[in-house]
Amino acid sequence: MPTILIVEDEDTVREVVSxxxxxxxxxxxxxxxxxxxxxxxxxxxxxxxxxDLMLPExxxxxxxxxxxxxxxxxxxxxxxRGAEMDKIVxxxxxxxxxxxxxxxxGELLARIRSLLxxxxxxxxxxxxxxTDSNISLDLSSRRVSKDNxxxxxxQKEFDLLAELMRNKGAVLSRDLLLEKVWGYNYxxxxxxxxxxxxxxxxxxxxxxxxxxxxxxxRGVGYRFQA
Ligand code: CA
Numbered sequence: 001m002p003t004i005l006i007v008e009d010e011d012t013v014r015e016v017v018s019x020x021x022x023x024x025x026x027x028x029x030x031x032x033x034x035x036x037x038x039x040x041x042x043x044x045x046x047x048x049x050x051x052d053l054m055l056p057e058x059x060x061x062x063x064x065x066x067x068x069x070x071x072x073x074x075x076x077x078x079x080x081r082g083a084e085m086d087k088i089v090x091x092x093x094x095x096x097x098x099x100x101x102x103x104x105x106g107e108l109l110a111r112i113r114s115l116l117x118x119x120x121x122x123x124x125x126x127x128x129x130x131t132d133s134n135i136s137l138d139l140s141s142r143r144v145s146k147d148n149x150x151x152x153x154x155q156k157e158f159d160l161l162a163e164l165m166r167n168k169g170a171v172l173s174r175d176l177l178l179e180k181v182w183g184y185n186y187x188x189x190x191x192x193x194x195x196x197x198x199x200x201x202x203x204x205x206x207x208x209x210x211x212x213x214x215x216x217x218r219g220v221g222y223r224f225q226a
Contacts, residue, residue, distance in 0.1 A: 001025045001026050001027055002026055002027070002046075002047035002048060002116055003026070003027040003028070003029060003044070003046045003047050003048075004021055004026050004027070004028055004029070004046055004047065004048045004049070004050060004112070005028075005029040005030075005031065005037065005040055005041055005044065005046035005048075005049045005050070006018055006021075006028060006029070006030050006031070006049075006050045007031045007032075007033075007034065007036075007037030007040075007041075007049065007050065007051045007052055007055065007060070007063065008031075008032065008050065008052040008055075008078065009032050009033060009052060009054075009055050009056055010052070011032075013052075013078070013101070014030060014032065016105070017050065017105070017108065018030060020105040020108070020109065021109075021112075024109060029044055029046055032056075033055055033056045033057035033058070034055040034056065034057045034058030034059055034060065034062065034063045035057040035058045036057070037049075037051065037055070037058075037063055038058065038063050038066060038067065041063075041067055041071070041073065042067075042071075045073075046073065047073070047074070047116065048073065048074045048075075048076070048112060048115060048116060048119075049067075049073055049074070049075045049076070050076050050078055050108075050112075051063060051064060051075055051076070051077050051078065051095070052077075052078045052079075053077055053078065053079045053080075054080075060077060060078075061093055064077065064093050064094050064095050065093070065094055066183075067094070068094035069183035070159070070180075070181075070183055072119075074096050074097075074115045074116065074118075074119045075094070075095045075096055075097075076095065076096065076097045076098060076099055076108075076111055076112065076115060077093065077095040077097070077098040077099070078098070078099055078101060078103075079098055079099070079100055079101065080100070080101050081100050081101070096115055096118075096119070097111055097115055099111055130162065130165040130166065132165060132168065132213075132224070132226040133226055134146055134147045135165075135204055135213065137158075137161060137162055137165055139162060142158055144158065144161065144204075146203075146204055151203050151204060152203075153200070153203060154199075156181060156182070156196055157196055157199060157200050157203070159180075159181045160177065160181050160193075160196050160197070160200060161200055161204070161224075163177060163180050163181060164177075164214060164222060164223070164224035165224050167224070168224050168225075168226055169223065169224070169225070169226075170223065171217045171220050171221055171222070171223045172221050172222055172223070173220055173221040174190035174193045174194070174221050174222075175190060176221070177193045177221065177222070178190055178192065178193055181193075181196075193221075193222075197214060197216075197222060200214060201213075201214055212225065213225055
C-alpha cells in the first residue's frame with residue numbers, strides 16, 4: 001500500500017486523518033511542523049503528502065516549493081477557507097490539489113485515490129531504464145550498473161548521471177546541472193559539478209582521465225555520449 005505523509009500541526013486533524021488512512025490500509029507518517037515534514041519527505045520518500053498550509057517552523061507553501069525543486073511527489077494542500085484558500089488557489093504552489101477545511105474523510109480519500117491514480121502514470125516514467133551500451137540506470141530502484149555489475153553511486157552522483165543520460169547527446173551547462181541536481185537555492189558554485197563529474201567518471205569510465213561517456217565540452221559543460 002502507498003505511504004502517505006501527513007504534515008499538520010492540529011492534533012485532531014492529524015489524528016483523525018491518520019486513523020482514517022490507516023483503516024484504508026495506507027502506511028502513515030506524521031509530522032507536526034514544516035521542517036520535520038520536509039525532512040521526512042526527503043528521507044522516507046512517501047507516495048503522497050498531505051500538507052497543511054499554516055505550519056510552525058516552515059509554512060506549507062515553502063515546504064511545497066522546496067520539495068518541488070527535485071521531487072514530483074503528489075502533494076495535496078490542506079487549507080482553511082477564506083484568505084488562506086485564495087492564497088493557494090491564486091499561487092503557483094506546485095501542489096497537485098487542495099482540500100478546504102473542514103473536509104470529510106470521504107472527500108479526502110477520494111482526492112487521494114484520484115491523485116495516486118493520475119500520478120501512477122508518471123511513475124512509469126520513473127521506472128524508466130536508461131541504458132546506453134554498457135551503462136544502465138534504473139530510475140525507480142536508483143541502481144546503476146556497468147557491464148552488468150552494480151556500481152555504487154551517491155545520491156548526487158546518481159542524479160547527475162540520470163540528468164546527463166536523459167539528455168543524451170546534448171550539452172548541459174554547469175549552471176543547469178547545478179540547478180537541476182542541487183536545486184535553485186544551493187549555495188555553492190559550479191566547481192561542485194566538476195568535482196562530482198570527476199567522481200562519477202572514476203566509477204563509470206574505463207579510463208577516467210580519458211572519458212568517453214561523460215565528455216567535457218570546453219567552456220560550456222558536459223555531454224553524455226552513448
Ligand atoms: Ca495549521
